Amino acid sequence: MARSQEEIEELSICKDAQIMIEKAEKDGVVTVWDRFKAQQPQCTFCKQGLSCRNCSMGPCRIVPGKARSLGVCGANADTIVARNFGRGVAAGAAAHSDHGRDLLETLDAVANSETQSYEIRDVDKLLRIAKELGINTEGKETLQVAKDLSSTLFDEFGIKKGNIGFTMRVPEVRRKLWESLTISPRGVDREVVEMMHRTHMGVDQDPVSLLLHAARVSLSDGWGGSMVATELSDILFGTPKPVESKVNLGVLKEDEINILVHGHSPIVSEAVLTAVRDKNNIERARAAGAKGINLAGLCCTGNELLMRQGIPMAGNHLMTELAIATGVVELVIVDYQCIMPGLIPAMNCYHTKMVTTSPKAKFPGAEHVEFSVKNARTQAQKLVEMAIELYKKRDKNRVLIPVEPVSMMSGFSNEAILEALGGSLAPLLDAIKSGKIRGVAGLVGCNNPRRKHDYCHVTLTKELIKNDILVLGTGCSAVAMGKAGLYMPEAASLAGTGLSSVCKALNIPPALHVGSCVDNSRILHLCGLVAKELGVDISDLPVAGSAPEWYSEKALSIGLYFVASGVYTVLGVTPNITGSKLVTDLALNGLTNVVGACFAVDTDPHKMAELMINHINKKRKKLNLPV
Ligand code: XCC
Known part of the structure; x- marks a missing residue:
């Protein structure tokens, strides 16, 4: 039966989506919302992370406290939930990082003159990144530097010894913390393989140990595979500038x-x-x-x-x-x-x-x-x-083209942000110190038919900018903000007076498009730069992250690498971990004592904003900044 107008408006806040859902129905197109409906009710065991099919003695479904409280192998709910979560993070990290490796193979082919299809468009960045990773560039031809860089990064995927090079972007205090927890990321290939090993039947049964390794996997994505994808994409295709x-x-x-x-x-x-x-x-x-x-x-x-x-x-x-x-x-x-x-x-x-x-x-x-x-x-x-x-x-x-397009600005790489600030972070830090900008939020991630399409992204962004919090957006979240007009300088009128004055002075929007999902590494890098400049840890900064409508395993990895890097992160969709009180408590609280940040979950974007603003205020107070 065709949906009523009210029902359609419940699915998405976007006019183009609403009109097209109606046309799709008329044309006989089955959409994600139809399939989502057909799947109801969804499995409550899986939803809580309580089903296990890692071996063929199973599959098992756990009912804690009942006769079926253990899987056939004897694994309990905590182990099963942590194992499932760990495998999800590993899949997400693998996806981002395998994408990074494709960029690396492309750079390598360019360096060895094996392709006419690609070239190095940002030679300055190539030299900068090579130097940063300890490669001697003096007197070398561009292609030789590219060869040396690709060889260094190939090694890092499966790393022979030590940690990945981009972790030097992290303040020393955090690197030491990671070392003390044994979660300093080595190459992503190694971390993902180790997670698959640990979650095989009869290996790691300790949920805390599994979660710590999940953090290590995610860090090898954020500061490794994803960061390689971003930096090499810039080298090959050009570093973004406002457009x-x-x-x-x-x-x-x-x-x-x-x-x-x-x-x-x-x-x-x-x-x-x-x-x-x-x-x-x-x-x-x-x-x-x-x-x-x-x-x-x-x-x-x-x-x-x-x-x-x-x-x-x-x-x-x-x-x-x-x-x-x-x-x-x-x-x-x-x-x-x-x-x-x-x-x-x-x-x-x-x-x-x-x-x-x-x-x-x-x-x-x-x-x-x-x-x-x-x-x-x-x-x-x-x-x-x-x-x-x-x-x-x-x-x-x-044919039906349902709406007129909306204008948006994009292209805010860290290099472009620095340029807009006149070449140094000082104006941004001054604005944060004075309270004109109270903090920075990263809004990332997908859409999910569990949530009204784009509603959380847009509502949360509006709340944050109204409270003088600069929003950096990536992925599908960024597209939602763009459609809502939040990526134009005129949107400064929706921001608080402090943020609005900064935006007007620099002629930038109050929410900045910083890229795709692998470009969350740009946000990590910026956090590292700011923390180092202020002489503090990332977990001391007035920053917060959110994936309000996430669905993918990649988002699990992103969320966890933000948290493990010290960024409080609010999710708008509950991960499949609620079957274990231990794992849930650790994610929502306990991690703060371990890595200085944790997750929060809320489905109401107003409450999500409140959580993020309170967190930012708490961090400001600790830094003796006006609240
Ligand atoms: Fe995919 Fe990256 Fe999620 Fe969008 S935000 S639904 S992961 S495209 Ni990446």
Whole structure:
């Protein structure tokens, strides 16, 4: 039965989503909300983390305090919950870091002149990062430095000895704390493998020990794999600078060929962009009756293109099927992560084709055009030609572009923030000390059909900026803020007087788009820089993090590396750990005594804001700053 208008408004705060949910229903497209409904009621054992299928004596489902309080092997609820959580963190860290490794392989191929498809666009950053990691750059050719850097970073993935190089960005006091807890991150490959080992039947049964290792895994992602992904993406594709663009489904164009890139890595999307801008292809598109070729992004590969190239953003995670339902999308080109298999039946309702490009992520029903570092240019050309052919099949009677696009600013890398501040952190620190900016919040993560789409992201951001807290956004959270108009300097009118005066002086928005999910490493780095400048630990800073609508295992890793780095983090969706009081207490309280920060969970964005503001005030008081 079709949903009423009220029901649709309960699903999303976004006009484009609301209109398209209705059209999708009419067109017979099954969406994530339909499948979510069909899954109800969901398994309460799994929800609490109390089911285990790590071995074939099971699967087991634990009922604490009852006859079934132990699994067949004898593992109790605490062990099972901690093991499940640890495996989730490991999967998330692996996803980010394997993405980082793809960038590394690309840099290596460029360094060894094995590809014509990519180049080094930010040589200054290459030299800076190489020096930071102890590589001698004196008198060396650029490509030699790139070779040395790639060889150093390859070693770090599985590290031979010691800790990963970027941990030098952390204040010494925190590095020592990590050492004392034996959670200093070694290479991500090693940490993830060790987590899989520990969670095998009959290995680590101690929930505290498992959680500490989960923290170590996450740190090897945040200060390792993700940071490598960010820094190498900047070196290869350019370090982002402030740029204005557009966001929401209104960026799609009725009179042009529309190509969407979806996934995470910039390696494919940058190659597609080059082909889309090729004059001959634009001519071909015109010959096919279109005015041009329009490239737009979805999710994090969209964020990568938006940050560096100003390419418009069609939407975040829950908008991906709805984008197809506009009927104007010729091609969806995907790499990996967050691509719902539900896109395949959705595209089958239209002339749209989905093309997979990574050998790691194939989807039955999608065409596979495999990209490698060497063939990216030719494969991208093939895809653009495919889109031009598909345009001829578009059914003009089934087209609906639901709204006008909204303007947004993007491109706030740490380098760009420093430049906006006149080259040093001093103005930011002064503003924090005076209380004009009371603190900084990182708002990150996904959408989840458990929450009204974008409601928590937007409401929480508005509350924070109203209270003079500068918001840094990444991932799908950033897209939500962009759509709500919070990424334009004019949004300063929604901020408190202090933050608003800073924004007006610098002509920046009160919420800054700092990138994709791997770019949470930019936030970590900034925290490290500020803490070092102030001579304190990261856990002393008036900062907080939040993933208000998270769904993915990557978000688990992100949340945990923020906490393990000393950043209090509020989640808007409860992780599957409530089956263990011990693990839940540790996450929500106990971790503070261990790493100086913990998680909080609340589903109401107003209460989430209150928690974050109270935390920031507490930290300000401790630093003797006005509250
Ligand atoms: Fe995926 Fe990165 Fe989550 Fe969005 S925020 S749903 S992880 S695209 Ni990364």
